[in-house]
Amino acid sequence: MIDRLRSAVFRRTAGILLVALVLAMSLAACEPKEDATDTGDGATEATPLVLASTTSTQDSGLFDVLIPAFEEAYPLYKVEVIAVGTGEALELGQNKDADVLLVHARAKEETFVADGYGTERRDVMYNDFIIVGPADDPAGIEGMSVVDALTKLASTESVFVSRGDESGTHTAEKALWGKAAITPAGDWYMSAGQGMGDVLKIASETPGYTMTDRATYLNLKDSLALEILVEGDTSLFNQYGVIPVVGAANPEGARAFADWIVSDEGQVVIEAYGIEEFGAPLFFPNAE
Amino acid sequence: MEVLWNAIVEAGRMLFSGDFTVYEIVFLSLRVSGLSLLIAMVIGIPLGYLIGSRRFLGRQLVMVIVNTGMGLPPVVVGLLVYMFLSRSGPIAELWLSISGATSAPRWLFTVPAMIVAQVIISTPLVTGVTAAAIGSVPRELRLQARSLGASAWHEAALTIKEARRGVMAAIVAGFGGIISEVGAVMIVGGNIEHSTRVMTTAIVLEARKGNFGLALALGFILIGISFAINNGLTALQQSGGRYER
Incomplete structure (x- = not known):
C-alpha cells in the first residue's frame, strides 16, 4: 500500500519535473532574439x-x-x-x-x-604568404626563393602539410607548386583538409613545413614550434x-x-x- | 596536465564572471537543442509507439528508414537542409512561384534553420529507441486493457507509461545526439556571432584559431551542462520504477 502510494508520488514528481523542464526549454526558446545583438x-x-x-x-x-x-x-x-x-x-x-x-x-x-x-x-x-617550418630547417630552405624552396622540399621529400581544402590559401599553394613544375604527391605531402590554424598545429606537431598567411601565423606564433623560412617573394602576395x-x-x-x-x-x-x-x-x- | 587544469579554471571563470558572450552561446545551444528535442518528441514518441505496437504495411521499411536515420552523420543532414533552404533551392523556388515575389527571403543562417536540422537528427533517435521500448511491453497488457474497455488513446497512454524508462532513454538519446553535434549547425547556422553561434561551433572556431585552452574550457561547460541535464533525466527515468517490483 505504502509502496503504491510512494510510487504514485514519485510518478507525479517525475511528471512535474518533466513539465518544468519542457517549460523551461520552451521559455528559453521564446526568449526574444534582439537582446544579444545591439x-x-x-x-x-x-x-x-x-x-x-x-x-x-x-x-x-x-x-x-x-x-x-x-x-x-x-x-x-x-x-x-x-x-x-x-x-x-x-x-x-x-x-x-x-x-x-x-x-x-x-x-x-x-x-x-x-x-x-x-x-x-x-x-x-x-596580405602575404610565408613558408614556415621547424627552426632547425632540415631541408635547408631558409632564405630561398619560393620556387627553389618548393623544389628542395620535394626533392628531399620533407613533410609538407597542405590545407587541401580548396581554400584561397590552398589555391595559391597549388599555383606555386605549378610554378615550380612539381606535382606534389607521396607520403611527405600531407593533405589535411582543415583550416589554417589546424594545419599550422599539424605542421608544428609533425614536424613539417607549410605555407600560411602571415596573419594567422603571427596570431598563433606563441603556440607553434615553427619559424618563418621563406618570405617577401612577390609571388607570395595574396x-x-x-x-x-x-x-x-x-x-x-x-x-x-x-x-x-x-x-x-x-x-x-x-x-x-x-x-x-x-x-x-x-x-x-x-x-x- | 597544466593545460587541462587551466582549461577547467578558465571554464569556471567564464561561468561565474558573468561573461555575457558565454551565457549567450550556452542559452542559444539550449534553445536550439531544447526546442528541437521537443519537436522530435512530439513526432518520435507517437511514431515509435505505432512502430512498436502495431503491425502495418511498410512497417519494416519505416523501421529501416528510422534505423538509418539514427546513424546519419549530422554534416550530411546539414548539407541536405542547406540545399533545401537555400535561396536557390526548391523551397525558395516554390515560394517565389506562389508569392510572385522576385526575391526569396533568407532562411539559412537562422535559428529556425538550425532547429530544422536538429529535428531531423534527433527524431529518428527518439523514434527508434521508443519503438524498441514499446516493443518490449508484453502484448498481453495491451490486449487486456482493450478487453477491459480501454480506448485506443488509453491503451497508448498505458503502454507508454509502462515503457517510460525506455521512452526516457529515447529522450536522452535524442538530446545527446543534438547538443553535441556540430556538423549540421555549422553549415545551416553559419556560426554567426551573437546570432547562430552555439557551444559546439564556438569550440570549433576557438580550436581552429589555436585557442585550445579556451576551446577546451567551452568543452567543459558543454560537458557540465550535458551532465546536469542528463542527471535530471536519469533521475526521472529511475524514480518511477524503484518501487515497482
Whole structure:
C-alpha cells in the first residue's frame, strides 16, 4: 500500500519535473532574439547582411575591427560573417545565400563574376604568404626563393602539410607548386583538409613545413614550434577581392559594404589593424 | 596536465564572471537543442509507439528508414537542409512561384534553420529507441486493457507509461545526439556571432584559431551542462520504477 502510494508520488514528481523542464526549454526558446545583438541605441532594426569570407580572414581578427567600423558608418545593416573556405564561400554566393563575398582566389573570383554570379570584383587589400617550418630547417630552405624552396622540399621529400581544402590559401599553394613544375604527391605531402590554424598545429606537431598567411601565423606564433623560412617573394602576395552577389537577399547592403571597404574610410581601418598587437599591419589596403 | 587544469579554471571563470558572450552561446545551444528535442518528441514518441505496437504495411521499411536515420552523420543532414533552404533551392523556388515575389527571403543562417536540422537528427533517435521500448511491453497488457474497455488513446497512454524508462532513454538519446553535434549547425547556422553561434561551433572556431585552452574550457561547460541535464533525466527515468517490483 505504502509502496503504491510512494510510487504514485514519485510518478507525479517525475511528471512535474518533466513539465518544468519542457517549460523551461520552451521559455528559453521564446526568449526574444534582439537582446544579444545591439548594445547601442537600437532605434530601428538593422537588416542582416551576410558576408561570406574565409576562415583565415576571420581568424586573423580583422573582422573584429572592420565590421564594427562598417556598422557605425551604416547603422542600417547588421553584418553576419560566415567564415568558410573560399570554395564554400563562392558556392554560397552562387546559391545567392550570401550577399557579399570577401575572398582571396583571384582566378576563381573572376570566373565567378564572368559567369554572372557577382556584379563586379574589386581589389581590397593583400596580405602575404610565408613558408614556415621547424627552426632547425632540415631541408635547408631558409632564405630561398619560393620556387627553389618548393623544389628542395620535394626533392628531399620533407613533410609538407597542405590545407587541401580548396581554400584561397590552398589555391595559391597549388599555383606555386605549378610554378615550380612539381606535382606534389607521396607520403611527405600531407593533405589535411582543415583550416589554417589546424594545419599550422599539424605542421608544428609533425614536424613539417607549410605555407600560411602571415596573419594567422603571427596570431598563433606563441603556440607553434615553427619559424618563418621563406618570405617577401612577390609571388607570395595574396590579393583579396570584394564581390557583391547577383540576386542577393540584401543587394543594397552588399553594394554599400563593397563601396565602403574600398573607400578611404574602410582602407584606413584595414591599414591600422595589427600595428598595435603585432607591431606591423597584417593587411595592406590596395583598392583603386 | 597544466593545460587541462587551466582549461577547467578558465571554464569556471567564464561561468561565474558573468561573461555575457558565454551565457549567450550556452542559452542559444539550449534553445536550439531544447526546442528541437521537443519537436522530435512530439513526432518520435507517437511514431515509435505505432512502430512498436502495431503491425502495418511498410512497417519494416519505416523501421529501416528510422534505423538509418539514427546513424546519419549530422554534416550530411546539414548539407541536405542547406540545399533545401537555400535561396536557390526548391523551397525558395516554390515560394517565389506562389508569392510572385522576385526575391526569396533568407532562411539559412537562422535559428529556425538550425532547429530544422536538429529535428531531423534527433527524431529518428527518439523514434527508434521508443519503438524498441514499446516493443518490449508484453502484448498481453495491451490486449487486456482493450478487453477491459480501454480506448485506443488509453491503451497508448498505458503502454507508454509502462515503457517510460525506455521512452526516457529515447529522450536522452535524442538530446545527446543534438547538443553535441556540430556538423549540421555549422553549415545551416553559419556560426554567426551573437546570432547562430552555439557551444559546439564556438569550440570549433576557438580550436581552429589555436585557442585550445579556451576551446577546451567551452568543452567543459558543454560537458557540465550535458551532465546536469542528463542527471535530471536519469533521475526521472529511475524514480518511477524503484518501487515497482
